[in-house]
Amino acid sequence: DAKTTQPPSMDCAEGRAANLPCNHSTISGNEYVYWYRQIHSQGPQYIIHGLKNNETNEMASLIITEDRKSSTLILPHATLRDTAVYYCIVRPSNSGYALNFGKGTSLLVTP
Amino acid sequence: GAVVSQHPSRVICKSGTSVKIECRSLDFQATTMFWYRQFPKQSLMLMATSNEGSKATYEQGVEKDKFLINHASLTLSTLTVTSAHPEDSSFYICSARASGLAGSEDTQYFGPGTRLTVL
Numbered sequence: 315d316a317k318t319t320q321p322p323s324m325d326c327a328e329g330r331a332a333n334l335p336c337n338h339s340t341i342s343g344n345e346y347v348y349w350y351r352q353i354h355s356q357g358p359q360y361i362i363h364g365l366k367n368n369e370t371n372e373m374a375s376l377i378i379t380e381d382r383k384s385s386t387l388i389l390p391h392a393t394l395r396d397t398a399v400y401y402c403i404v405r406p407s408n409s410g411y412a413l414n415f416g417k418g419t420s421l422l423v424t425p
Numbered sequence: 426g427a428v429v430s431q432h433p434s435r436v437i438c439k440s441g442t443s444v445k446i447e448c449r450s451l452d453f454q455a456t457t458m459f460w461y462r463q464f465p466k467q468s469l470m471l472m473a474t475s476n477e478g479s480k481a482t483y484e485q486g487v488e489k490d491k492f493l494i495n496h497a498s499l500t501l502s503t504l505t506v507t508s509a510h511p512e513d514s515s516f517y518i519c520s521a522r523a524s525g526l527a528g529s530e531d532t533q534y535f536g537p538g539t540r541l542t543v544l
Binding site (some may be wrong): 348350352355356357358359360363401407410411412413414415416417418 | 427429431457459461468469470471474516518520522531532533534535536537538540
């Protein structure tokens with residue numbers, strides 16, 4: 315899997331948009347960008363994934379640069395419950411391989 | 426949809442005993458399940474990959490005779506920690522690969538985790 319680089323921590327005020335960056339400059343053409351988050355003492359939660367087009371679902375938006383070397387996860391209106399560690403992972407889809415978790419970004423949403 | 430459960434959520438056992446953890450995909454079939462371990466303030470580390478009807482594939486450094494994995498059906502995988510010791514105390518998490526679930530090809534869904542404490 316291509317390696318990813320994320321800032322270790324970020325703060326965001328409640329109600330504001332949280333923009334979490336991820337660099338994946340060695341991503342291959344067949345690799346997708348996946349985002350998961352882990353709230354303390356829980357299992358990781360799937361958020362969103364994409365290949366090259368921007369994606370949006372009920373949880374977040376994923377913006378992937380045209381060269382696919384970086385992406386941003388956007389939580390449009392952060393709440394206190396969004397405080398978690400966010401993991402950006404790149405891997406081929408339909409590969410059957412496990413997800414390789416790095417250190418992620420610890421997002422703290424403050425009142 | 427795409428819910429994965431684990432049982433028990435937490436267990437405390439004495440050193441030398443064995444503990445079984447169940448992982449179930451509740452609303453989809455999972456040909457592949459994964460077992461991870463997470464120590465405090467660390468990220469998830471893959472222990473093994475479990476394919477239905479075949480032997481599990483273990484990561485380097487994970488003892489297959491100590492961590493027994495059985496994946497007998499498309500919705501159930503079990504991890505048995507044999508002769509548990511205090512250093513096995515950890516947060517054990519399973520995930521299931523959703524195959525054939527519309528719009529979720531190859532997305533992995535995680536269970537809530539099992540907190541194991543070995544005294």
